Amino acid sequence: MAAGQLAGRQFPSISHLTVWTVMDALILQLLNGLDKGGAYALIALGLTLVFGTLGVVNFAHGALFMLGAFCAVTLQNVLTISKKVKDESITFFDAYKETPYLEIWWGDTGAAIIDWVVPISIILAIPIMLAIGVAMERGLIRHFYKRPHAEQILVTFGLAIVLQEIIKSFFGANPIPTPAPDIISGSANIGMMLGLGESLVYPWWRLIYLLFAGVVIFAVFAFLQFTTFGMVVRAGMQDRETVGLLGINVERRFTIVFGIAAIVAGLAGVMYAPILPPDYHMGMDFLVLSFVVVVVGGMGSLPGAVAAGFLLGILQSFASMTEVKAILPGIDQIIIYLVAVVILLTRPRGLMGRKGVMED
Amino acid sequence: MSEDKKTSELSRRGFMKVSAAAMAAASTPMFFTKGAWAADFRNNPGNAGSVKLGFNVPQTGAYADEGADELRAYKLAVKHLNGEGDGGMLNTMTNKALKGNGVLGKKVEYVTGDTQTKSDAARSSAKRMIEKDGVLMVTGGSSSGVAIAVQGLCQEMGIIFMAGLTHSNDTTGKDKRRYGFRHFFNTEMSGAALGPVLEKEFGKDRVAYHLTADYTWGWSQEGSIKKYTEQLGWQTKAAVRTPLGAGDFSQYITPVLNSGADVLVLNHYGKDMVNSLTQAVQFGLRDKQANGKDFQIVVPLFSRLMAQGAGANIKGIYGTTNWNWSLTDEGSKAFVKSFGQEYGFPPSQAAHTCYVQTLLYANACEMAGTFYPPEVIKALEGFKFDGMGNGPTEYRAEDHQCFKDVLVVRGNENPTSKFDLLQVVQEVPRAQVEYPADMLGGDLGPYKV
Structure with missing residues (x-):
């Protein structure tokens, strides 16, 4: 079906065709932006949550995103432990034809479990990331609460490098393929679904990622908004001392908040593994952008982080369009920083920043 | 008076004797001692029992795994040059002057550097190896940006650079250098x-x-x-x-x-x-x-x-x-066997090119009979060889680009192992990929710097 068809109606003229092609391009870039923004928002949400509660600028947060992705890689490695049959035609080194034991024992069921490794990893990642987050907070970061921000940045940045190198020593530097389940590894014809023609397709997994990001963001907000625990955390974010004077152990709750932030970053990483084959450096690639998101959204503001995440994701996608780059070459590489400069000049506390945060 | 005259005559005679002896001493190496004109050049090993090579590979960053494979190949090459191991491609290389006892009778040693796949970091580590460690030759890398940057530095410092994995035309085109040589193919x-x-x-x-x-x-x-x-x-x-x-x-x-x-x-x-x-x-x-x-x-x-x-x-x-471990020529088989037995898996194309480059440099020193770079460069220029994979190969003198067969590959539909990812569709003969030496521009620069 041509791009100019809509719900059985024909649009033969070239101008209509062009309009629909442009519309397709805009819708696709909007989806790209939302998808990218979803990842930024999930990482920035945890960053700003930690900053808002504990006052710590956590540069190891990107490493948590990476560790999440490697939860999926690890589970994949475990599930694909294989029976090895030596390829006798190769004599100079050992090459094996590998068949996973799961497939040998359980046939198609075993193959399906391996195929669904990324969604299954979510279950594994939650306790692991919680444990990592709590251990990180109790073992290292709590010792730096009363230290200057510069020292917090140094120690967390160092921690990120240590975590990266540990992963590299186990898994190597190359990206590791971690595919989505076969049934949803292709593209959805959203054009047909929306009655916009056949040419509008978008990968299923990216749509799922967008939905997933929305659900996780909603869950975090609901948790903070509708539970007693959340109420205490929010109160602690406003005035930690007063909440402490009421006899509430704020510190313990904040440790759990750190664990929750780690889970959110980890889940973002698990789900991103099919889009970006994980490598040890992937967290650092996202960290800088996520910090810009937090600053643009307003330090310590949860809605601000989410709004800024999606805003910057969308702007980055549109700035990458050939038509835009033809007018402003190289804009795709600076748009995020340009927007950050403009917003900070007009709203120094960011989009939704609170007075008093980082202003001592 | 007579005493004065005697003294004067003796002085004149002595002066003539000393002059003659000095001239003879100065000119003797030019005629009888191979390479002795090159007595003074950067990092001249002189009478030392060993020579040092600098392996500048990405040890951190996105290409660290490829860098690690390059380093494995270099270590294997050093082993073979020093007469250890099974000899690898030294057994199959043609036109060979190497004897398996080091280079010019000196044991080969090495130092390593980390390019980080960043031009400035690669230049710093190459400079450190040249100035501090006294390497005679720098080799390695996994990026054209790095290769061009290090090649420029090596030209300035009068040290030969044997490029690792670099595929841009510019390396042996507009940015070519007299002291830089590329075995890898180009775009x-x-x-x-x-x-x-x-x-x-x-x-x-x-x-x-x-x-x-x-x-x-x-x-x-x-x-x-x-x-x-x-x-x-x-x-x-x-x-x-x-x-x-x-x-x-x-x-x-x-x-x-x-x-x-x-x-x-x-x-x-x-x-x-x-x-x-x-x-x-x-x-x-x-x-x-x-x-x-x-x-x-x-x-x-x-x-x-x-x-x-x-x-x-x-x-x-x-x-x-550039090359794949599945090739069945004698040179490739010898290298895969050596590498596979040493490390338990097949070498990458980056490992192959780095191994070959080390052997080619060492062989050129043997051919020149000296480590003096201009003479080694002349030995490499136009050097023809075979038995190192990809068929008969030539280091073209005009641009220091190696010409050999190129492999067209396809991602394997049914791999038999995790190493069996690429299927060679065609070994395109060298004649089909050759181009005029002046097509890509550039200027090699002088032999003596």
């Missing part, structure tokens, strides 16, 4: 080799869309592939530059979907290639029909080591590679 050769295969597989009536890494190698490859595909009759719909290390390429891939193109050419290498290819497949490009044809993806430079990251997405995709 011009990739284009010349790949063009006819693409014509055979996909026909003459195609519309290509390029996504190109925005640096010297990407531009070079885009230019070469455009040149050879347009010669076939293909159109180029667009050539979009993408930032190095973009990660998510979705915003660059979606415009391809409805662009009217039916071939996507990914001028990406390493992690960028893994990511862009994985994401292009997710966007359904391999299942898509355009202009009444099956949509195709082409990756002009394939690396088996890096392609592992793309998993099943590389199946059926065409590209070129």
Whole structure:
């Protein structure tokens, strides 16, 4: 079906065709932006949550995103432990034809479990990331609460490098393929679904990622908004001392908040593994952008982080369009920083920043 | 008075004797001692019992695994040069002056540096190896940007640079240097080799869309592939530059979907290639029909080591590679055997080129009978050899580019092991990929610096 068809109606003229092609391009870039923004928002949400509660600028947060992705890689490695049959035609080194034991024992069921490794990893990642987050907070970061921000940045940045190198020593530097389940590894014809023609397709997994990001963001907000625990955390974010004077152990709750932030970053990483084959450096690639998101959204503001995440994701996608780059070459590489400069000049506390945060 | 005269005569006679002796001493090496004119040059090993080579490879960063493989190959080469191990390609190399007792009777030692795949870091580590460790030759790297930067430094410092993995035309084109040599092929050769295969597989009536890494190698490859595909009759719909290390390429891939193109050419290498290819497949490009044809993806430079990251997405995709472990010539078999027995897995194309470069440098020193760089350079220029994979090979004197057969490969549909990722479709003969020496411009510069 041509791009100019809509719900059985024909649009033969070239101008209509062009309009629909442009519309397709805009819708696709909007989806790209939302998808990218979803990842930024999930990482920035945890960053700003930690900053808002504990006052710590956590540069190891990107490493948590990476560790999440490697939860999926690890589970994949475990599930694909294989029976090895030596390829006798190769004599100079050992090459094996590998068949996973799961497939040998359980046939198609075993193959399906391996195929669904990324969604299954979510279950594994939650306790692991919680444990990592709590251990990180109790073992290292709590010792730096009363230290200057510069020292917090140094120690967390160092921690990120240590975590990266540990992963590299186990898994190597190359990206590791971690595919989505076969049934949803292709593209959805959203054009047909929306009655916009056949040419509008978008990968299923990216749509799922967008939905997933929305659900996780909603869950975090609901948790903070509708539970007693959340109420205490929010109160602690406003005035930690007063909440402490009421006899509430704020510190313990904040440790759990750190664990929750780690889970959110980890889940973002698990789900991103099919889009970006994980490598040890992937967290650092996202960290800088996520910090810009937090600053643009307003330090310590949860809605601000989410709004800024999606805003910057969308702007980055549109700035990458050939038509835009033809007018402003190289804009795709600076748009995020340009927007950050403009917003900070007009709203120094960011989009939704609170007075008093980082202003001592 | 007579006493004075006697003294004067003796002085004159003595002066003449001393002068004659000095002239004889000064001129003797020129005639009788091979290479002695080269007594004074940077890092001259003199009477030392060993010589040091500098292996400058990415030990950190995205190409660390490829760098580690290069280092393995270098260590193996040093072993073989010193007469240890099974000798590897020393047993198959033709036109060989090496004796398996080091180089010019000196034991080969090495130091390593980390390029981090960054030009400034690579130059710093090369400079450190030259100035502090006293290396005679620098080699390695996994990027054209790095190779060009280090090659320039080596020219300034009068140290020979044997490039590792570098594929941009510029390395032996506009940025070529007298002190730099490249065994690896280049984008011009990739284009010349790949063009006819693409014509055979996909026909003459195609519309290509390029996504190109925005640096010297990407531009070079885009230019070469455009040149050879347009010669076939293909159109180029667009050539979009993408930032190095973009990660998510979705915003660059979606415009391809409805662009009217039916071939996507990914001028990406390493992690960028893994990511862009994985994401292009997710966007359904391999299942898509355009202009009444099956949509195709082409990756002009394939690396088996890096392609592992793309998993099943590389199946059926065409590209070129400098060398593959599955080649059955005697040289390749000897190298794969040595490397495989030493490390338990096959070498990558980066490992192969680095191993060969080390042997070629050492052999040139033996041929020249000296480590004096201008003489070693002259020995390498125009050197013809065989038995090191890729058939009869020549280091062209005019641009220091090696000419040999080029492999067109396809992602293996049914790999028998995790190493069996690329299937060699065609060994394109050297004559098909040769081009005039002045075509890519540049100036080698002087022998003496």
